[in-house]
Amino acid sequence: MIDLITESILDSTIQFQAPLAKNWKNPNAIFLTGATGLLGAFLLNDLLNKTTADIYCLVRGNNLSEGKQRLQNHLEFYSLWQNTKRIIPIIGDLSKPLFDLSEAKFNELAAKIDVIYHNGAMVSFIRPYSVLKTVNVSGTIEILRLASISQTKPVHFISTLAVFLNRIYGSTEKILETDTPELTSNVKGGYKQSKLVAEKLIMEARKRGLPANIYRPVRIIGDSTTGTIGNLSDSLCSLIKCCIQIGKFPTLNIPITILPVDYASKAIVHLSLQSKLPNKAFHLFNPNLILWRTLFDKIRSLGYLIEEVSYDNWLTELKNEASKHPNDKLYQFLLLFLRSPNNLMANKPLFDAHQTINELETANIICPRIDTELIPIYLKYFQKIGYISLPNAGHN
Ligand SMILES: NC(=O)c1ccc[n+]([C@@H]2O[C@H](COP(=O)([O-])OP(=O)(O)OC[C@H]3O[C@@H](n4cnc5c(N)ncnc54)[C@H](OP(=O)(O)O)[C@@H]3O)[C@@H](O)[C@H]2O)c1
Structure with a gap:
C-alpha cells in the first residue's frame, strides 16, 4: 500500500x-x-x-x-x-x-x-x-x-x-x-x-x-465557441456517445458540471496576473450545474431518440454491445471505468468559489451555461467530426 x-x-x-x-x-x-x-x-x-x-x-x-x-x-x-x-x-x-x-x-x-x-x-x-x-x-x-x-x-x-x-x-x-x-x-x-x-x-x-x-x-471540456476538443476519451464524452449509440441512457440522480477549456484558461491567467504574491487556492467550476437527466433532455431536444432506462438495464445493454464489438475502445473504456460505479455515481461534496466567480465576472470572464449554450455546441462538433451520428441516422 x-x-x-x-x-x-x-x-x-x-x-x-x-x-x-x-x-x-x-x-x-x-x-x-x-x-x-x-x-x-x-x-x-x-x-x-x-x-x-x-x-x-x-x-x-x-x-x-x-x-x-x-x-x-x-x-x-x-x-x-x-x-x-x-x-x-x-x-x-x-x-x-x-x-x-x-x-x-x-x-x-x-x-x-x-x-x-x-x-x-x-x-x-x-x-x-x-x-x-x-x-x-x-x-x-x-x-x-x-x-x-x-x-x-x-x-x-x-x-x-x-x-x-x-x-x-x-x-x-x-x-x-x-x-x-x-x-x-x-x-x-x-x-x-x-x-x-x-x-x-x-x-x-x-x-x-x-x-x-x-x-x-473540475472536468474540462472543449472550446465553448467551436466545441473543439482533441481528446474524446474523456468519460463524459464517451458516455454521451455510448448512450446515443445504444439509444438508451440510465436513470441517475447526479449533477453534471463541465468547464469549457477557454473559460478555465482565461480564469487561471486572469487570477494569476493579480498584483498580490500568489498564496491562494482557486476552485474552478461551472456555477450552473445541471442534472444528468437535464443533459439527456437537452440531447433529446436536439433530435436524438434516447430512452431512459434503469442503470442495471443500461449496463446490461452496454455489456451486450461490448460483446458484439470486442475491439471497440469506447465500450472497453466504459466497462473499465464503470468497474468502480463510484466513478460515476459517488456523492460529491459541494464546492464554494463564490469570491472567485464574482471576481471573474467583474473581469467579464463568465462561464457559459451547460444546457442552453454548451451542449448544442459540443454536439454539433461531435457530429461535424463524425464522433456521433446525426439524429435519425443509425439507431435514431
Ligand atoms: N482535463 C480535465 O478534465 C482536468 C480537470 C481538472 C484538472 N486538470 C489538470 O489540468 C492539467 C491539464 O490537463 P489536460 O486535460 O490539458 O491534460 P492533457 O490534455 O492530457 O495534457 C497533458 C500535457 O502534459 C504533458 N505531459 C505528460 N507527460 C509528460 C512528460 N513526461 N513530460 C512532459 N510533458 C508531459 C503532455 O505532453 P504530451 O503531448 O507530450 O503527452 C500534455 O502537454 C493537468 O494538470 C490536469 O491534472 C485537468
Missing part, C-alpha cells in the same frame, strides 16, 4: 532562500508545462495575449524543430497558433531528473525564468499511482527545484477538484477554497492520489517560502 504521507515529503535540499524574481509581476520569461495538452494550448495562447513575456514551453520531442512543430500543430488544431518568436520550446521530460536537461541548461533556465505555470500531467483515471507518480509527483518536484534555483520563481500549479473526492467529505458539506484536502488512505485512485501528493509538495514549498497558487478545475 502506498504511504501518501511519505510520498509527500519534499527533498530538504529544495529551499526558497534565493531572492524573489524581480520581474515576477511583469514577467519577461514564463515557464509553461503541458502546452501540447488541452488546457495547456489555451494557457499558452492567453499568456501570449495577456503578457509580453517569452514563454518557454517544456515539450517532449527528439529535437527543437520537432518540439516546435508539435506545439504549432497542436495550437493550429485549436485555431490558436501565433507565429511568434515568443514561443520557445524546451525539449524535456517531466518524469526525468532536471527534465532530462543538462545541469548547465537547467541552471541557465532557472536564472532566466520569472514565473512558472505547471500544468503538464499524466491525466488518466485508470492508471495506478506507481505509473502516474513519475510525471505528476516527480515532475512537480523538478518544477520546485527549478523554482528554487538562482531566484525564487512563483509557481502556478494546476491541480484538480478531485483532490477532495474521498469518503471524508460528505455530499452536504461545502468545501471552501481555504480548505486543505486531507491526505488519508481514503483517497482512492492513482490520479487523485498523485495530484494530491503534488499539491502537498507545493504546500510544503510554500511553507519554505515559495509563493504559489493552486488552481483546482
Whole structure:
C-alpha cells in the first residue's frame, strides 16, 4: 500500500532562500508545462495575449524543430497558433531528473525564468499511482527545484477538484477554497492520489517560502465557441456517445458540471496576473450545474431518440454491445471505468468559489451555461467530426 504521507515529503535540499524574481509581476520569461495538452494550448495562447513575456514551453520531442512543430500543430488544431518568436520550446521530460536537461541548461533556465505555470500531467483515471507518480509527483518536484534555483520563481500549479473526492467529505458539506484536502488512505485512485501528493509538495514549498497558487478545475471540456476538443476519451464524452449509440441512457440522480477549456484558461491567467504574491487556492467550476437527466433532455431536444432506462438495464445493454464489438475502445473504456460505479455515481461534496466567480465576472470572464449554450455546441462538433451520428441516422 502506498504511504501518501511519505510520498509527500519534499527533498530538504529544495529551499526558497534565493531572492524573489524581480520581474515576477511583469514577467519577461514564463515557464509553461503541458502546452501540447488541452488546457495547456489555451494557457499558452492567453499568456501570449495577456503578457509580453517569452514563454518557454517544456515539450517532449527528439529535437527543437520537432518540439516546435508539435506545439504549432497542436495550437493550429485549436485555431490558436501565433507565429511568434515568443514561443520557445524546451525539449524535456517531466518524469526525468532536471527534465532530462543538462545541469548547465537547467541552471541557465532557472536564472532566466520569472514565473512558472505547471500544468503538464499524466491525466488518466485508470492508471495506478506507481505509473502516474513519475510525471505528476516527480515532475512537480523538478518544477520546485527549478523554482528554487538562482531566484525564487512563483509557481502556478494546476491541480484538480478531485483532490477532495474521498469518503471524508460528505455530499452536504461545502468545501471552501481555504480548505486543505486531507491526505488519508481514503483517497482512492492513482490520479487523485498523485495530484494530491503534488499539491502537498507545493504546500510544503510554500511553507519554505515559495509563493504559489493552486488552481483546482473540475472536468474540462472543449472550446465553448467551436466545441473543439482533441481528446474524446474523456468519460463524459464517451458516455454521451455510448448512450446515443445504444439509444438508451440510465436513470441517475447526479449533477453534471463541465468547464469549457477557454473559460478555465482565461480564469487561471486572469487570477494569476493579480498584483498580490500568489498564496491562494482557486476552485474552478461551472456555477450552473445541471442534472444528468437535464443533459439527456437537452440531447433529446436536439433530435436524438434516447430512452431512459434503469442503470442495471443500461449496463446490461452496454455489456451486450461490448460483446458484439470486442475491439471497440469506447465500450472497453466504459466497462473499465464503470468497474468502480463510484466513478460515476459517488456523492460529491459541494464546492464554494463564490469570491472567485464574482471576481471573474467583474473581469467579464463568465462561464457559459451547460444546457442552453454548451451542449448544442459540443454536439454539433461531435457530429461535424463524425464522433456521433446525426439524429435519425443509425439507431435514431
Ligand atoms: N482535463 C480535465 O478534465 C482536468 C480537470 C481538472 C484538472 N486538470 C489538470 O489540468 C492539467 C491539464 O490537463 P489536460 O486535460 O490539458 O491534460 P492533457 O490534455 O492530457 O495534457 C497533458 C500535457 O502534459 C504533458 N505531459 C505528460 N507527460 C509528460 C512528460 N513526461 N513530460 C512532459 N510533458 C508531459 C503532455 O505532453 P504530451 O503531448 O507530450 O503527452 C500534455 O502537454 C493537468 O494538470 C490536469 O491534472 C485537468
